[in-house]
Amino acid sequence: MRPDGVLTTVDQEPEHQQSARQAFREAGFAGNRARFIPGPGHWTCCPRLADSGYDLVFCDGDRQEYQDYLAESLRLLRPLEAWSPSKASSRTDAPWTPGPQPTEVLRLRELVRAVRESQELVSSLLPVGDGLLCAVKR
Numbered sequence: 365m366r367p368d369g370v371l372t373t374v375d376q377e378p379e380h381q382q383s384a385r386q387a388f389r390e391a392g393f394a395g396n397r398a399r400f401i402p403g404p405g406h407w408t409c410c411p412r413l414a415d416s417g418y419d420l421v422f423c424d425g426d427r428q429e430y431q432d433y434l435a436e437s438l439r440l441l442r443p444l445e446a447w448s449p450s451k452a453s454s455r456t457d458a459p460w461t462p463g464p465q466p467t468e469v470l471r472l473r474e475l476v477r478a479v480r481e482s483q484e485l486v487s488s489l490l491p492v493g494d495g496l497l498c499a500v501k502r
């Protein structure tokens with residue numbers, strides 16, 4: 365982050381928020397460099413976040429909600445900034461697997477397709493860990 369940047373983090377587990385708060389403090393960040401919002405992501409917190417107020421959105425929560433986060437992220441991001449859900453390719457690259465696919469896999473495939481076909485995004489799927497889907501807002 366740039367020196368005047370502020371990180372906003374949303375998590376529904378208070379003890380995870382507490383761990384994050386402690387980690388930032390131990391890393392030497394001043395208290396006013398991070399904002400901690402408790403609660404489930406998309407329906408309580410995201411509407412409170414300012415339009416075009418963010419340089420980067422990183423999603424690492426419930427993968428079945430990533431489509432909702434994508435729509436919210438496009439509202440939150442400044443043009444030419446990045447959006448990145450984690451582990452977006454996980455198990456999505458084996459469509460030949462016989463039998464019904466788990467809902468999570470189907471949702472992630474829809475997400476990858478929506479990002480790839482979006483006129484607002486330039487995307488890349490990085491071979492990092494389980495796969496990292498990244499996109500820059502045009």
Ligand SMILES: C[S@@+](CC[C@H](N)C(=O)[O-])C[C@H]1O[C@@H](n2cnc3c(N)ncnc32)[C@H](O)[C@@H]1O
Nearest residue numbers: 374375376377380403404405406424425426429
């Ligand atoms: C994989 S962990 C995040 C790990 C973190 N990114 C890291 O690298 O240490 C997923 C987190 O998302 C939170 N989470 C899951 N679903 C959520 C939701 N709908 N709203 C808010 N937080 C959620 C969980 O409480 C958990 O802390």
